Amino acid sequence: MATDTFGQGVPITLLTDGPNANTLASGIVQALAQRSVMRFSSGSARAATLTAPVGGMVAWLDDARRLELYDGAAWLTLAYGAPGWTTLGLVSGYSHDGNSNGTVQWRVTTLAGQDFVQWRGGLNVSYSGSSIANGGYFNSSFLPTSARPSSLRTVSIGCSVASSDSPTLKLDAQVSGDLQIVGTQAGRTPPWVSLNGVMYSL
Known part of the structure; x- marks a missing residue:
């Protein structure tokens, strides 16, 4: 019995091999x-x-999608199956759709084998004087x-430049x-912030 010419170890029955349909089918199926x-x-x-497991094996997990x-040492995530968006619950002092940027939502996604949290949407933010609601949480x-x-x-x-001397916060x-908004102070109290396009690794 020979193997494929691509060096992948897939068996090929030769004419000189004894006839055995089970061995033929099993060898091909197990290898592929x-x-x-x-x-x-x-x-x-x-x-x-x-x-x-052997390096190079690829597997789909139904429960985790x-x-x-x-990779020879561990299983690495290549991709998620169309991860859905989850709407974030907000505390008093904050509301969705800041600057018409949409509802604040998140999802876990994968880029180059690394898991990231991805965000979209905008927050309306309120203040007491120059103090941000709930300490920014x-x-x-x-x-x-x-x-x-x-x-x-x-x-x-990103944030509004209205009531703010900076177009960004942290x-x-x-x-x-x-989750906490950081960087507000006297002279920097924007009425909304945007989370569109924000990503960070896990």
Whole structure:
């Protein structure tokens, strides 16, 4: 029995091999299955089946809706299946659709094998004098564990230049799952901020 000319180890029955339809079919199926996109109900189901994965294997996980690649040491995420957007609950002092930018929503997505949280929408912001509502914390509940960064992520966010001497503020995404607008002060109290296009790694 020979193998394919691409060096992938797919067996090819020769005319000199003894006739055995089961060996022929099994050899081809077993070789090609592990080189295709394998499908599993979950990561644990995959681990139970692939006890010794090989670098280059690709698998789809139904429960996480995620495509992963084994790099020889670990399974890395390649892509998510059309991740849906989740609307963020807000505390008093904040409301959705700041500057007609839409409802504030987030989702976890993947770029070059790295998970990111992606944001869209705008926030209306209120103040007491020059003090931002709730100290700048605006989400009514913590982000789920799957959307919390491993360390503090500080990114720039756009804001209104009305009542502000700066067109940007900071967003602190905290490991606790809390979100805080940072940088407001006297002379910098914009009535809205935009989260459109904001991303940070997990």
